[in-house]
Amino acid sequence: GQSLEQPSEVTAVEGAIVQINCTYQTSGFYGLSWYQQHDGGAPTFLSYNALDGLEETGRFSSFLSRSDSYGYLLLQELQMKDSASYFCAVRDHYNTDKLIFGTGTRLQVFP
Amino acid sequence: EAGVAQSPRYKIIEKRQSVAFWCNPISGHATLYWYQQILGQGPKLLIQFQNNGVVDDSQLPKDRFSAERLKGVDSTLKIQPAKLEDSAVYLCASSSQGGYGYTFGSGTRLTVV
Numbered sequence: 762g763q764s765l766e767q768p769s770e771v772t773a774v775e776g777a778i779v780q781i782n783c784t785y786q787t788s789g790f791y792g793l794s795w796y797q798q799h800d801g802g803a804p805t806f807l808s809y810n811a812l813d814g815l816e817e818t819g820r821f822s823s824f825l826s827r828s829d830s831y832g833y834l835l836l837q838e839l840q841m842k843d844s845a846s847y848f849c850a851v852r853d854h855y856n857t858d859k860l861i862f863g864t865g866t867r868l869q870v871f872p
Numbered sequence: 873e874a875g876v877a878q879s880p881r882y883k884i885i886e887k888r889q890s891v892a893f894w895c896n897p898i899s900g901h902a903t904l905y906w907y908q909q910i911l912g913q914g915p916k917l918l919i920q921f922q923n924n925g926v927v928d929d930s931q932l933p934k935d936r937f938s939a940e941r942l943k944g945v946d947s948t949l950k951i952q953p954a955k956l957e958d959s960a961v962y963l964c965a966s967s968s969q970g971g972y973g974y975t976f977g978s979g980t981r982l983t984v985v
Contacts (some may be wrong), residue, residue: 862914
């Protein structure tokens with residue numbers, strides 16, 4: 762079976778740094794993606810890690826450890842507009858176009 | 873470039889009725905996906921097309937759901953008959969060959985009463 766675990770909710774204040782963790786158990790693994798979804802909106806692609814290590818894109822960074830089946834999304838200099846749900850998603854090894862999504866983490870940023 | 877287009881945006885139907893959703897992917901994207909997202913959960917893949925062929929429909933409830941992508945471009949997803957538990961947002965996404973990021977449409981929010 763395949764499962765991805767994320768915290769259900771995280772809260773933080775503007776300007777702070779927050780880390781959203783994702784652990785996965787999959788029969789095959791090809792890479793880990795992160796998506797952001799505002800209420801009522803479409804998921805939008807944030808980042809992708811195929812290899813171990815840190816990928817940085819502006820205020821957002823994503824990390825992967827394949828040996829630990831673990832990754833995280835790091836959001837820095839939080840802004841109110843970052844309040845959204847964040848999903849990690851595993852690319853399936855046997856069908857590399859297929860994404861399996863986690864249950865999502867709701868981030869609330871307070872002033 | 874234009875995004876992934878979906879219609880309708882919202883739909884309310886009674887149980888046992890039928891409903892259809894339409895999706896037009898980004899031009900040139902060979903792979904098209906239909907996902908179901910129940911409130912508070914992550915998207916779940918229903919069906920994946922590569923051009924007009926089905927790659928994965930292992931989680932599509934085939935007794936009531938059907939989908940087609942006849943000309944390898946736009947696609948329709950149908951539910952017949954609908955059940956209360958089908959209430960969800962139906963998201964269409966597309967991706968290019970070898971690409972690792974999906975582009976999602978805004979989705980269709982279905983309410984079955």
